[in-house]
Amino acid sequence: MSELISVEELQLAARNHALPLEALRWNVTPIGLHYLLIHYDIPEVDPIAWRLEVGGLVERSLSLSLDDLRTRASVELAVTMECAGNGRVHVEPHVVSQPWLLEAVGTARWRGVRVAELLAEAGVSNGASEAVFSGLDRGVEGGEEQFYERSLPVKVLLGSDAVLAYEVNGVPLPPQHGFPLRLVVPGWYGMTSVKWLARIMLVAEPFAGYQMRHSYRVRYEEDEPGEPVTTIAPRSLMIPPGIPEFTSRARVVEAGQCVVEGRAWSGAAEIVAVDVSADGGATWAAAELGDPGLGRWAWRSWRFTWAAEPGEHQLCCRARDAAGNEQPLEPAWNLGGYVNNAVQRVTVTVID
Amino acid sequence: MSELISVEELQLAARNHALPLEALRWNVTPIGLHYLLIHYDIPEVDPIAWRLEVGGLVERSLSLSLDDLRTRASVELAVTMECAGNGRVHVEPHVVSQPWLLEAVGTARWRGVRVAELLAEAGVSNGASEAVFSGLDRGVEGGEEQFYERSLPVKVLLGSDAVLAYEVNGVPLPPQHGFPLRLVVPGWYGMTSVKWLARIMLVAEPFAGYQMRHSYRVRYEEDEPGEPVTTIAPRSLMIPPGIPEFTSRARVVEAGQCVVEGRAWSGAAEIVAVDVSADGGATWAAAELGDPGLGRWAWRSWRFTWAAEPGEHQLCCRARDAAGNEQPLEPAWNLGGYVNNAVQRVTVTVID
Numbered sequence: 192m193s194e195l196i197s198v199e200e201l202q203l204a205a206r207n208h209a210l211p212l213e214a215l216r217w218n219v220t221p222i223g224l225h226y227l228l229i230h231y232d233i234p235e236v237d238p239i240a241w242r243l244e245v246g247g248l249v250e251r252s253l254s255l256s257l258d259d260l261r262t263r264a265s266v267e268l269a270v271t272m273e274c275a276g277n278g279r280v281h282v283e284p285h286v287v288s289q290p291w292l293l294e295a296v297g298t299a300r301w302r303g304v305r306v307a308e309l310l311a312e313a314g315v316s317n318g319a320s321e322a323v324f325s326g327l328d329r330g331v332e333g334g335e336e337q338f339y340e341r342s343l344p345v346k347v348l349l350g351s352d353a354v355l356a357y358e359v360n361g362v363p364l365p366p367q368h369g370f371p372l373r374l375v376v377p378g379w380y381g382m383t384s385v386k387w388l389a390r391i392m393l394v395a396e397p398f399a400g401y402q403m404r405h406s407y408r409v410r411y412e413e414d415e416p417g418e419p420v421t422t423i424a425p426r427s428l429m430i431p432p433g434i435p436e437f438t439s440r441a442r443v444v445e446a447g448q449c450v451v452e453g454r455a456w457s458g459a460a461e462i463v464a465v466d467v468s469a470d471g472g473a474t475w476a477a478a479e480l481g482d483p484g485l486g487r488w489a490w491r492s493w494r495f496t497w498a499a500e501p502g503e504h505q506l507c508c509r510a511r512d513a514a515g516n517e518q519p520l521e522p523a524w525n526l527g528g529y530v531n532n533a534v535q536r537v538t539v540t541v542i543d
Numbered sequence: 544m545s546e547l548i549s550v551e552e553l554q555l556a557a558r559n560h561a562l563p564l565e566a567l568r569w570n571v572t573p574i575g576l577h578y579l580l581i582h583y584d585i586p587e588v589d590p591i592a593w594r595l596e597v598g599g600l601v602e603r604s605l606s607l608s609l610d611d612l613r614t615r616a617s618v619e620l621a622v623t624m625e626c627a628g629n630g631r632v633h634v635e636p637h638v639v640s641q642p643w644l645l646e647a648v649g650t651a652r653w654r655g656v657r658v659a660e661l662l663a664e665a666g667v668s669n670g671a672s673e674a675v676f677s678g679l680d681r682g683v684e685g686g687e688e689q690f691y692e693r694s695l696p697v698k699v700l701l702g703s704d705a706v707l708a709y710e711v712n713g714v715p716l717p718p719q720h721g722f723p724l725r726l727v728v729p730g731w732y733g734m735t736s737v738k739w740l741a742r743i744m745l746v747a748e749p750f751a752g753y754q755m756r757h758s759y760r761v762r763y764e765e766d767e768p769g770e771p772v773t774t775i776a777p778r779s780l781m782i783p784p785g786i787p788e789f790t791s792r793a794r795v796v797e798a799g800q801c802v803v804e805g806r807a808w809s810g811a812a813e814i815v816a817v818d819v820s821a822d823g824g825a826t827w828a829a830a831e832l833g834d835p836g837l838g839r840w841a842w843r844s845w846r847f848t849w850a851a852e853p854g855e856h857q858l859c860c861r862a863r864d865a866a867g868n869e870q871p872l873e874p875a876w877n878l879g880g881y882v883n884n885a886v887q888r889v890t891v892t893v894i895d
Contacts, residue, residue, distance in 0.1 A: 209558060365575050367563075437682055
């Protein structure tokens with residue numbers, strides 16, 4: 192792990208909020224504790240003037256107000272969202288971008304209109320291959336001035352639970368979560384779920400905007416196209432047990448039975464196992480999985496009772512999904528520092 | 544300014560959220576954008592079992608449930624709160640603690656019971672000099688295991704607008720703001736406003752707990768007592784104009800009339816002037832102050848129209864209060880990196 196972070200990276204860490212790990216205790220993350228990655232500035236949006244435009248290769252273009260959307264049939268979906276750059280600080284050599292440790296995650300209840308239903312209403316024309324989602328957040332990246340834009344194949348959207356959300360945890364979206372409307376694509380890393388949504392355009396060719404062509408691709412050399420970042424790789428996180436030391440966040444635990452709890456999630460398939468190690472990954476034992484109470488797209492709780500003996504120990508947790516994906520012990524490098532789902536390691540001092 | 548931050552400091556920056564500067568546009572900061580400084584872990588509190596104990600040198604000890612508090616007369620107060628360590632990253636030599644840049648601030652509407660009224664109900668006994676406020680957040684700091692505790696002179700409390708708040712911006716306190724009850728002391732740095740409040744004890748002698756004796760004192764040598772950190776020194780912040788570059792947060796502005804807006808506040812006295820410089824502090828011009836719509840304890844808006852000409856410029860803003868306190872141009876060092884209210888500097892590239 193790189194030992195030093197620049198002030199430029201710190202500027203990003205200050206504005207892009209992480210989930211404090213003890214907030215894993217809530218099945219639904221309270222507003223203000225969910226992670227935030229805001230590429231440019233949070234835009235100011237007048238909800239009265241705002242419209243969602245749906246156009247391009249559709250049979251009927253739509254221009255919808257917030258009320259138009261609110262009066263349609265809605266669904267509420269509990270979704271665990273994670274940034275594709277989560278764990279970036281732990282990869283070597285160092286990658287300069289938002290310096291996430293492990294806490295770029297959160298689970299929320301998103302209410303809105305199903306994308307598939309809105310596309311059916313607009314009518315997908317023959318030849319439409321992708322939908323391009325455009326946000327109102329604007330900045331400069333890679334030397335290009337741009338609005339934040341991402342695309343998804345129409346086929347993926349029609350087969351997904353993706354929603355256009357105007358509420359989170361029962362209240363209107365706060366500004367930082369994309370007011371007045373955002374996309375939420377369950378199971379995919381957060382970059383897919385465009386915030387401050389203004390427009391959905393159906394197009395014939397794969398969209399080659401900056402955030403598709405350059406960002407969010409697993410690449411090992413600058414001049415290769417690489418593979419796109421898509422669904423969330425499995426990860427488990429524990430609530431660090433005991434109490435913290437203020438500056439170092441080092442943990443102090445009393446000897447005896449210590450219940451270690453956490454959450455695990457995967458975009459590709461459901462979580463089937465979480466293992467815990469108390470010796471830095473040398474030996475493992477199975478944690479007990481909780482009920483998947485919030486459904487397929489939200490994290491699953493787990494717990495493990497550890498007989499804590501005096502001394503220093505390194506606790507680790509490792510998740511596996513039904514597709515056989517398992518967290519690696521060591522971080523894997525790529526140019527953007529994406530999809531590093533190496534196991535969490537928490538050093539604990541047990542006292543008598 | 545120190546150029547490098549350790550991973551330990553980054554851990555603190557990840558969990559202690561800053562206000563993204565564009566969020567200065569809201570007079571009342573939306574929940575989730577207000578700054579957070581959480582010394583240890585956010586505690587889990589059962590609001591049914593929870594009680595506020597008021598004891599020590601009082602005529603009648605009180606043990607109050609949340610409902611007991613909610614049924615009392617309440618006030619709502621708009622308060623700008625700021626961390627005493629705001630600006631710490633800019634002081635030299637480097638101070639290791641929560642690495643705040645400039646954004647450890649926010650304004651909220653806090654509803655609750657006036658502390659002065661509760662003390663009157665309990666009856667302050669002769670000889671009571673201070674009230675000690677104890678939180679439920681527990682950790683290790685300076686080698687001492689402790690609950691977070693701070694005291695205030697009874698005289699200060701009786702003459703203040705301090706409230707015991709159970710609501711923020713019209714909703715019950717979220718966990719990160721001190722659920723179910725916190726102290727809010729207008730005009731004082733945030734360390735005073737103890738969260739997750741469990742107990743108020745009136746005592747005869749000045750309280751010598753860690754957070755009074757060691758932390759939050761302006762000291763220049765380890766073995767001197769130093770001066771306590773108290774009310775908020777004046778500061779102004781601008782919304783960085785134009786659009787940001789993703790990694791560096793550098794600003795790009797179009798040439799022409801550019802409205803620069805921001806907020807200013809001071810705990811000691813009301814804000815009477817904000818000046819703006821577009822040449823790094825060489826020359827200054829007065830900004831126009833907005834109405835103090837939220838009252839004495841909240842920040843005041845200001846605006847300045849800048850004729851932006853192509854090239855690179857450094858924008859600065861400087862607040863002055865009615866007591867004659869003015870922001871310095873350069874940071875001042877002390878051991879804890881407290882109360883650094885040097886002017887904000889925003890580098891802007893103006894393009895044609």
